[in-house]
Amino acid sequence: MITFNYIASFFLIALGFYTIITKFNLVKAVIGLSIADYGVNLLIISIGYVPGGTAPIFTQGEITQLSYFVDPIPQALTLTSIVIGACVTAMSMSLVMKLHESYGTLDTREIRRLHG
């Protein structure tokens, strides 16, 4: 089960990068970037998995030597990464809106005034 998660997350990252390379629409490039971010989020959360563990919410008295819980640190890292992914999407969509207003097209082959 857990190996399947790792394979799926690397597949998502590769799919995201592939979308950025081969698609010629700006919105599709943004979608590719988001897919790569979601792939990394899946990787982070799968690393913390401990088979048979419970949720890591304990108070001072309940925790003993035998408590068996999943790793809480990757959960915090995943939340941070989701926030960052949302911010990247927001900022890039704002840039896409302004680009469409000023160039009139969403094709990356047309948006190349700076070259050489």
Next chain:
Amino acid sequence: MSNFMNYIHFPIYSVMVLFLGAFLIVVLGKNKTLRSIIAVLSVSISLACMIALIKPVMVNGEVIAYWMGNRVPAGGYAIGIAMEVDALSLFFGLLISTAVFVSTVYSIQYMAHDENIPQYYTLLLMLAGGVMGLVLSGDIFNMFIMVEILTFAAVALTAFRNRVFGALEAAFKYLVVGCMGSTCILAGTIMLYANAHTLNFAQLSAIIPGNMNTSTKIAFALLFVGFSTKAFIVPFHPLAADAHGAAPASISVLISGVLTKSGIYGIIRLTYFLFQTMGLSTFQFLLVFIGCVSMFLCVTMALAQHDFKRLLAFHSISQIGYVLTAVGLFTAVGFSSGIYHALNHTLFKGLLFLAAGAVLHETGTTNLDELGGLSKKMPHTTVLFLIGAFSISGIPPFNGFASKWMIYQACYQKAVESGNIGYVLVTVICLVTSVLTLASFVKVSQSVFFGRLPEKYENVKEVSFGMRLAMGIFALLCVLTGLFPDLVGKYLTQPAATAAFNASSYIDAMLGEGYAASAMGPFLPAAQNVVFYEAGVWSPMSWLLIMCIVLLAITIVAVTSKYDRVSAVSSGEADAKHALFFSGEEAVYSQVGGSDLFWGFKHNWRHYFSFMHDLHSGILNDYALWAVVDLALVMLFMLIVL
């Protein structure tokens, strides 16, 4: 309140005061004087905290290990978020605070006519806070967060002037490829966490080098490519060229002087501390190869440019190639000359970008074919620009010569010591690049500042005092670091080089004495004494004297002989019989456009230049393809070599 002034809190002050300044400007930003006061005060406090740390960290050799919330390690395991300041971090911190201070002083006058100015200052202070947090942090996930903060701030500032030619598309390309790089850094960090179950940098440096397996090698490749995206080395240099050209000049100073250095800092931390693979000669070959390719490719691309700031951007990446080559040599001379060159590059490249900004502010264009003869109208800017141009070309009393001389010496000594003839080729490439840099700056000064002034720029005046003050600070620092290289070495670069070669003192300071020896066992890096001798005998003061005498001679000749090229050409137009020769028109002075100098060189290399021009096509998909190919090649290299 005595706890407040204890110097161990100074690193966190210099990061937090920048963020606090940014948030205060969000609330209080409408008032112009209040905004300028808050901005200058925050960056000054940050710079003062960094300078106050020179005595404990650089002179006494202590490493400040600061656990946030006082969560000290329990049971030998690091459980808190840490900040660690050793001499290498403090060196980069000083460099960054100086560049941010000068850029803020400059932008008070430079951005006075723009709109949305409070957002500009907020983003500027967030960028500065992000970079300071990156170099002073001791936790690898914290470094990733700071990298994201600085990427967003830099992208927003690149697109700040929406109506500048190409600003939006430069920002979009930088965002997409930059976020690909950040995704790689995050993936690498997570794979390291999966192996070591800790995020603390010192503990990772103790655990990872002894236990390298396939996943840590892949993590190394991902982290290396991620940080080289931030440093803009080959093949990510087109993003730098686009972003520098479109951003306001005070932001170009920060992108070229501060963001690239943060990428170099990340690469140094990875290779010297975290993975400790610099001992392998094949790995040194990787860094030296990437450095040489960056140097040579970017300086030849710069010769073909028509835009002033784009040309300066390519030169910036070429100098970063110098730094990476010198750092990759893994000798004491090499490392200290590399980081000395990083310091000098921030100073002289900042000066050049500020001068370009002054020209843009007054004339409204940066096209080399249209400008000319501005030295008559803007004499102070010309002198300051020439100081910067002399520095970057490596002319004796200025700082570029001191660091480039040490780099040549380091490459040649490496060739002699290791017996590998390839390093002689590296020295030759460094020298040829320096010559081509000089050629390029002769072209730029001729076409922008000397020559004939076009009529439309007759009303150009000198820039205002605040901007000249900022340029003057950089010029003064350029001259000082060039005249006193032994003082710079003793206080700044040698402690940093000592810190880089002694990773075990870094680990011990954070996790307690003896941790490095117990955790690493046979892989403990030996403490090396950093001692080297400079080649040749040269005294900067005598070179300064020679340069002053030569300049005085040139000035006396120019003033007393009343030499004026324009009158020499148009003196014939009063004679009517020559009017027939020019088919009835008066004699026309044809301006040699800036991009037409060295046309012979460009004609001979026309196939190379047209190939390079087509390769840098400006399409986003091409740049993303280069990024992925680079990732694949580096991953293959790491899996095979390590």
Next chain:
Amino acid sequence: MNNENRKIKHVITSCGCDFLIPLTLVLLFDIILHGHLSPGGGFQGGVLMVAVFTLIYLGYGYDSIKTVKGGILHDTEGIASIFYVVFAMLGVVYGGYFCENILFRSGNIGDLWSSGTIFLMNAAVGAKVLTGVGMLALYMLAILSQIRKDS
């Protein structure tokens, strides 16, 4: 016929939004305030504000969104960020380190006011994200209605 259909659709969507908006707002503040006791916290609660603004736009059109004052949201965002830095610096001022929990022994475990500065920092982050992401949603909805009005 078309006008009647549109009027019925308007009534249905505005009734649905009438039902959902108070629930969403209560859930939002519950997630923010219980951030130290249950999964949630500042960001997760704050992002729900986009859902609230979108529901108001769907149910009542752009005219109700226009009345939300952007200036107050902007200032609140800055003030909440300053409060976060102030709470973090309290640790340094009172003799400890940065971000130290100086109100350590306040309240019992499991109460609402229990974990000292963590609760205060959580509230500050929640306020900042709420106003920040809310402003983003307001800008996007304004551009959307501008495009609809033009076409």
